[in-house]
Amino acid sequence: xxxxxxxxxxxxxxxxxxxxxxxxxxxxxxxxxxxxxxxxxxxxxxxxxxxxxxxxxxxxxxxxxxxxxxxxxxxxxxxxxxxxxxxxxx
Amino acid sequence: xxxxxxxxxxxxxxxxxxxxxxxxxxxxxxxxxxxxxxxxxxxxxxxxxxxxxxxxxxxxxxxxxxxxxxxxxxxxxxxxxxxxxxxxxxxxxxxxxxxxxxxxxxxxxxxxxxxxxxxxxxxxxxxxxxxxxxxxxxxxxxxxxxxxxxxxxxxxxxxxxxxxxxxxxxxxxxxxxxxxxxxxxxxxxxxxxxxxxxxxxxxxxxxxxxxxxxxxxxxxxxxxxxxxxxxxxxxxxxxxxxxxxxxxxxxxxxxxxxxxxxxxxxxxxxxxxxxxxxxxxxxxxxxxxxxxxxxxxxxxxxxxxxxxxxxxxxxxxxxxxxxxxxxxxxxxxxxxxxxxxxxxxxxxxxxxxxxxxxxxxxxxxxxxxxxxxxxxxxxxxxxxxxxxxxxxxxxxxxxxxxxxxxxxxxxxxxxxxxxxxxxxxxxxxxxxxxxxxxxxxxxxxxxxxxxxxxxxxxxxxxxxxxxxxxxxxxxxxxxxxxxxxxxxxxxxxxxxxxxxxxxxxxxxxxxxxxxxxxxx
Ligand SMILES: [Fe+2]
Ligand SMILES: [Fe+2]
Numbered sequence: 001x002x003x004x005x006x007x008x009x010x011x012x013x014x015x016x017x018x019x020x021x022x023x024x025x026x027x028x029x030x031x032x033x034x035x036x037x038x039x040x041x042x043x044x045x046x047x048x049x050x051x052x053x054x055x056x057x058x059x060x061x062x063x064x065x066x067x068x069x070x071x072x073x074x075x076x077x078x079x080x081x082x083x084x085x086x087x088x089x090x
Numbered sequence: 091x092x093x094x095x096x097x098x099x100x101x102x103x104x105x106x107x108x109x110x111x112x113x114x115x116x117x118x119x120x121x122x123x124x125x126x127x128x129x130x131x132x133x134x135x136x137x138x139x140x141x142x143x144x145x146x147x148x149x150x151x152x153x154x155x156x157x158x159x160x161x162x163x164x165x166x167x168x169x170x171x172x173x174x175x176x177x178x179x180x181x182x183x184x185x186x187x188x189x190x191x192x193x194x195x196x197x198x199x200x201x202x203x204x205x206x207x208x209x210x211x212x213x214x215x216x217x218x219x220x221x222x223x224x225x226x227x228x229x230x231x232x233x234x235x236x237x238x239x240x241x242x243x244x245x246x247x248x249x250x251x252x253x254x255x256x257x258x259x260x261x262x263x264x265x266x267x268x269x270x271x272x273x274x275x276x277x278x279x280x281x282x283x284x285x286x287x288x289x290x291x292x293x294x295x296x297x298x299x300x301x302x303x304x305x306x307x308x309x310x311x312x313x314x315x316x317x318x319x320x321x322x323x324x325x326x327x328x329x330x331x332x333x334x335x336x337x338x339x340x341x342x343x344x345x346x347x348x349x350x351x352x353x354x355x356x357x358x359x360x361x362x363x364x365x366x367x368x369x370x371x372x373x374x375x376x377x378x379x380x381x382x383x384x385x386x387x388x389x390x391x392x393x394x395x396x397x398x399x400x401x402x403x404x405x406x407x408x409x410x411x412x413x414x415x416x417x418x419x420x421x422x423x424x425x426x427x428x429x430x431x432x433x434x435x436x437x438x439x440x441x442x443x444x445x446x447x448x449x450x451x452x453x454x455x456x457x458x459x460x461x462x463x464x465x466x467x468x469x470x471x472x473x474x475x476x477x478x479x480x481x482x483x484x485x486x487x488x489x490x491x492x493x494x495x496x497x498x499x500x501x502x503x504x505x506x507x508x509x510x511x512x513x514x515x516x517x518x519x520x521x522x523x524x525x526x527x528x529x530x531x532x533x534x535x536x537x538x539x540x541x542x543x544x545x546x547x548x549x550x551x552x553x554x555x556x557x558x559x560x561x562x563x564x565x566x567x568x569x570x571x572x573x574x575x576x577x578x579x580x581x582x583x584x585x586x587x588x589x590x591x592x593x594x595x596x597x598x599x600x601x602x603x604x605x606x607x608x609x610x
Contacts, residue, residue: 003400008303010322036318037284037308037382038397044558045578064151067159068166070329071322072299076396077333081105 002043005075005086011038014057015069021052037071046075048084092487114143117220127204129297133217135281138346142219142234145341150430156228159476160235160292167239167323172196175246176317184380185609187590191309191378192244192317193253193443198370199301200240201261203272205326207233209285216272216282222341222489225334232301232327236320243320250602253442253586260442263557264579265548266370266434268498272545274369277360279541284356291336292360294328296401299393301371302328308383309373324494336401343408350409355537361371362530366497369430376427376456377448380609387423393461395420415530418506424460426511428468433502435475440572440582444590447476450608484589488572490549495524495542496531503527519543536606 007022009015016022022040023029029042030052040046053061075086103111120128132139151159173179181566183189207230210384235554241257248254261267277288306321339357342349372386384392394416403414431445448456453472456464478485490501505513515526519539526532535542551557555564576583585594596607 003403004396005398005400010326034304034307036322037307039303062155064155064159066148067151067330068162068328069326071325072297072303072332074330074332074401076336079105079150088400 003088004040004041004043005046005073005088006041007038007046007048007073007086008037008071010069010071011036012069014065017056018048018053018066018069020056022046022048024048025052039071042086043085044089045085047086050082094401094583105150107154107368108152109147112152113147117223118228125218129216129218131282132335135283136352137283137342137349138381139218139342140345142221145219145221146337146342147221148225148337149330151228151330159230163326164235164239167319168242170319171243171246171316180247180250180315181603182313183597183607186607187378187380187444187446188312189247189251189595190253190443190445190590191305191374192247192314192428193251194255194374194378195317195372196240196244197257197260197442198267199256199265200237200244201267202241202270202274203233203237204258205278206289209235209274209278209289212278213282213285219246219445222338225330229290229327229331229334232324232331236324236327239320239323241315242470243258246316246342250387250598252593255582256580258431261430263548264442265437265439265493265552266441266499267544268548269370270367270499273363276363276370283338286335286338287342287353287356288360288363290331291339292335293364294396295335296334296361296394296413297364297368298396299330303393303457305371305374305379306388308379308381311383311469312379312381339405339410340408343405343410354410357410358414359534359537361529362415362534363497365419366499366531369426369499371568372427373434376459377431377445377452380452382455385456386427387459390419390423414480415528418530421506422503424463425467425504428456428460428464429504430499432442432468432471433491434498436485437491437500439486439588440576441586442579442589444593444595446590446608447472449608451610453523457550463509479589479591486588490552492525493547493549494531495545495547495578496534497528498545499527499545501527502524513557514581554585 007019008030011033014019019031019040023031026046030047031042032039032041039061048063048066048076050061062078063081066084073086078085078087105214119125123258126133178419185345210226210233211231214223214230217223224508243551244254263269276287280288294296302321302325306318306325308323310318327380339353342353375384375386375389402410402573434441435447436446453464453469457469475485490503493500501512501514503513505511513528515529516533517526517532517536520543522543524533524535548557558564559578562574563569564571573583584595590596600607
């Protein structure tokens with residue numbers, strides 16, 4: 001079994017588009033909803049793509065805006081202007 | 091300005107280049123004092139760093155972005171706090187029992203935020219590498235923000251409910267608050283590498299999800315929009331802090347193979363210290379939230395065993411193994427909250443918050459969530475206490491408990507393999523006997539006895555007469571030592587603590603809201 005990475009956000013209008021983008025780009029991702037919080041788990045690797053968010057949110061998006069609504073995450077991080085990746089292993 | 095007069099404007103820097111200029115570009119090698127003298131704390135822990143440039147920055151958040159996003163978080167938070175106050179949100183929570191989690195939070199957790207502010211300011215100063223130093227300094231600012239926003243948010247509740255009037259004074263004195271206090275001061279009095287391993291990695295990465303995710307989600311579920319907002323606002327910084335913790339540990343391990351045994355010992359120690367501290371959270375989740383989101387046992391399974399397990403699997407390539415005694419924590423997960431709530435039920439007259447026997451519907455939930463233990467070990471005790479209470483004999487334990495020398499929790503936890511037998515461990519050091527709640531706490535003492543013999547144990551201090559206000563005369567006729575200790579704590583005696591059903595908080599809640607004091 002591959003270990004999961006996860007990312008969790010506050011539930012709000014911005015993160016609705018973000019979570020949609022993530023589930024679109026990560027076929028194996030599963031979404032769990034809690035009061036005021038949404039948690040996305042994915043086996044081994046999870047990618048957040050700027051373009052996918054922009055398509056859904058209808059404006060330019062700087063991936064660092066993720067910080068505003070981020071609750072927690074796990075995994076090693078790779079970050080660029082276009083992608084924010086969580087993964088286990090090298 | 092040095093804008094070129096003609097030709098193309100300079101190319102915009104990439105995130106990576108930008109961050110490298112901030113972190114590497116602002117650091118320099120000292121010349122008229124040696125680097126070792128300028129950073130005297132970098133070596134004594136035995137950690138060997140050969141090349142600080144190998145430091146990988148987690149989250150490349152440059153200063154302009156940092157202030158922009160932090161400012162935005164603050165505006166969001168305070169808008170919600172305003173709306174909450176204007177809407178009398180304090181009366182929209184599930185019931186007034188819930189408020190007791192805020193009392194514990196404000197007195198037991200918020201002072202740790204301030205401690206973290208101080209600790210990371212020191213760590214930032216003491217790291218030789220600019221990348222690590224900047225990350226620690228940003229965190230120091232974040233932590234100050236957390237302490238402030240929590241005080242601001244909860245101050246509104248202080249206008250209506252007891253127990254929230256003097257958190258810092260209490261933190262430095264009250265018996266159960268010495269648990270978080272000693273935990274954090276243990277970390278702050280270590281060197282910079284142990285401090286960040288303890289706080290950023292073991293606490294923030296491995297354990298705080300248990301505090302902030304299910305508990306804050308629970309606050310929302312109980313109608314407390316103010317608390318969930320400061321909680322999640324703090325947690326949005328936490329992701330950055332957690333990543334710093336993981337980065338620090340990987341960096342140390344990659345720098346020199348000799349670092350591994352030191353780091354592993356820290357991971358063992360700080361897992362156990364942090365886990366013991368979370369006993370308070372376990373009880374908040376299972377007993378103090380009138381509307382429950384998930385049980386402690388479920389949260390432990392999800393956030394430690396599953397997510398934490400994945401983390402340690404990943405670190406196995408550096409030779410790191412799971413923290414020692416994680417198996418004991420697994421054995422305790424169906425007992426921890428019940429045993430801890432039992433301790434506070436006993437001593438609530440000497441606490442700054444109320445306790446109560448769970449209602450029948452709540453016991454049903456506990457039976458479902460803890461099928462192996464609740465009906466067998468804990469329900470009978472609650473039913474007995476409930477009967478006593480109905481007879482007007484609510485039980486208060488008038489004898490002070492023995493405390494664990496390391497975690498400072500009353501010795502009420504049971505043997506890993508026998509939930510009916512209290513666990514006692516002891517060590518001898520310099521002609522004295524020291525007592526521990528567990529093998530984990532004993533190991534920590536045995537490795538650094540000179541540190542832990544100095545523990546300020548509240549019960550010892552009370553018996554030594556050190557917990558009275560100046561001018562108190564213990565020989566005066568009618569002297570009541572317990573009352574005097576509570577005054578020293580600056581408790582509002584008889585109002586801050588004791589049985590919830592008899593409390594003024596409950597009475598006020600019913601008068602002001604017209605709703606029952608127990609919603610279940
Ligand atoms: Fe914090
Ligand atoms: Fe202990």
